[in-house]
Amino acid sequence: MAAVKPSLRLGNVIARLEWALKYKDWTIEDWEKGSDESSIWIGANPRRQWVVRPQGQRLNPRYVKKSFKSAQVKVMVWGCFTDKRLGPLIVCEEGGIGADEYEDILCDGLFSLIDDLLGPPEEPEMVRVATHDTYLFMQDNAPCHKAREILDFLEENQVPIMVWPPQSPDLNPIENRWTAFKDAFHKRFTELFNHPSRL
Secondary structure, eight states: OOOOOOEEEEEEEEHHHHHHHHHHOOOOOHHSSEEEEEEEEETOOOOOOOOOTTTTTOOGGGGGOOOTTTOOEEEEEEEEEEEEEEEOOOETHHHHHHHHHHHHHHIIIIIHHHHTTTOOSTTTTTOOOOTTTSSSSSHHHHHHHHHHHHHHHHEEEEEEBOOOOTTTTOTTTHHHHHHHHHHHHEEEEHHHHTSGGOO
């Protein structure tokens, strides 16, 4: 069967190639930063579940991963990190994130991390100086990230951003962190939910 991929206009193909050539020589250290939102389904195992089952037993409850329509609770969180440290994890308000909510998240989350990173050095005789390439903020092309007021807000606060090409695959390194976070969250939830104190 043919692989399913987005249909790209020539302009988007050129933009993606230019982006790839611009960042092809980045090191691991260059990529060790990012920010994004992610949804967590409370009580749902985020991993694919593999089973070995006899032929004709695909729908046998013993071999099925259970889903629960009405009982699921979804929480949206935002996080950021650098190679040096994790930023804060912010639980978002219900109902999605618009530009206004995202600006508040950036003030509470991103700016507090930048302040920590650029704070006074531990040794009094040292001076810490930030230049235009001290950090590069990565966010994807979500509508609230690309809103004019957000781009203006980041520019006013001298936060340089990585410009992702249109229809680009999500290469933000935080996606790997979300996988590990969801695994740990589900494990902890399961432990607490099954704790003897709940019986």
